[in-house]
Amino acid sequence: MEIRAATEDDVEAAAAIAAVVAEEGTIGAQPPVDVAARAAGLRTLIDGDGRGGVWVLRDGERVVGVTTALERISGVLSIGMMLLPDARGRGGGRGLLDAVLEHARTTGAHKVDLEVWPxxxxxxxxxxxxxxxxxxxxxxxxRRHDGSLRSSLIMARRVVDSS
Structure with missing residues (x-):
C-alpha cells in the first residue's frame, strides 16, 4: 500500500469512499452522500494555499482510504479519515495519520484535532x-436524518510543545 498527497486523478475515487463508509454510520456524513460536492471540496483543499491537504491510501491502482486536514483555527489542523472496509486492519489508517502529523510538523501547525463517535x-x-x-x-x-442525536468525542494531539 502507498500513501501520498492526493492529486486531481484521486479526487473522484476518494470522494466515493464517503458514500461507502456513510452507509456504516461510523462517520458524520449520512447517505445519500453528494459525491460531486465532496469531490469539489477535496479539489479546494488540494489547490489551497493554507496548511490543509488531502492524502490518499492506494492499494495498487485503487484508492482505498483518504484523510483530509483543514485549518479552521490558526495552527490547528482538523482531520477526517475514511478507509474502505477491505482496507482496514493493515496499517493504512496509521500511515495516513502519520502523513498528516508529519505535514502538520513541517507546516508549523501546533496541534491536530478530530471528532469521532464514542x-x-x-x-x-x-x-x-x-x-x-x-x-x-x-x-x-x-442530529441525524432519523431525528436521533449523536455525541462525538473531541480528540487532539499537540504536534510541537509550545506550552
Missing amino acids: DNGRAIALYAGAGFTVEGLRDRHY
Whole structure:
C-alpha cells in the first residue's frame, strides 16, 4: 500500500469512499452522500494555499482510504479519515495519520484535532495509539436524518510543545 498527497486523478475515487463508509454510520456524513460536492471540496483543499491537504491510501491502482486536514483555527489542523472496509486492519489508517502529523510538523501547525463517535472503538484506539487524547465531548450534538442525536468525542494531539 502507498500513501501520498492526493492529486486531481484521486479526487473522484476518494470522494466515493464517503458514500461507502456513510452507509456504516461510523462517520458524520449520512447517505445519500453528494459525491460531486465532496469531490469539489477535496479539489479546494488540494489547490489551497493554507496548511490543509488531502492524502490518499492506494492499494495498487485503487484508492482505498483518504484523510483530509483543514485549518479552521490558526495552527490547528482538523482531520477526517475514511478507509474502505477491505482496507482496514493493515496499517493504512496509521500511515495516513502519520502523513498528516508529519505535514502538520513541517507546516508549523501546533496541534491536530478530530471528532469521532464514542462507539467507534477501532478509530479511538488508532488515534490513542498515535498520541491523541480526549479533550471533550459534544453531547447529543449532531442530529441525524432519523431525528436521533449523536455525541462525538473531541480528540487532539499537540504536534510541537509550545506550552
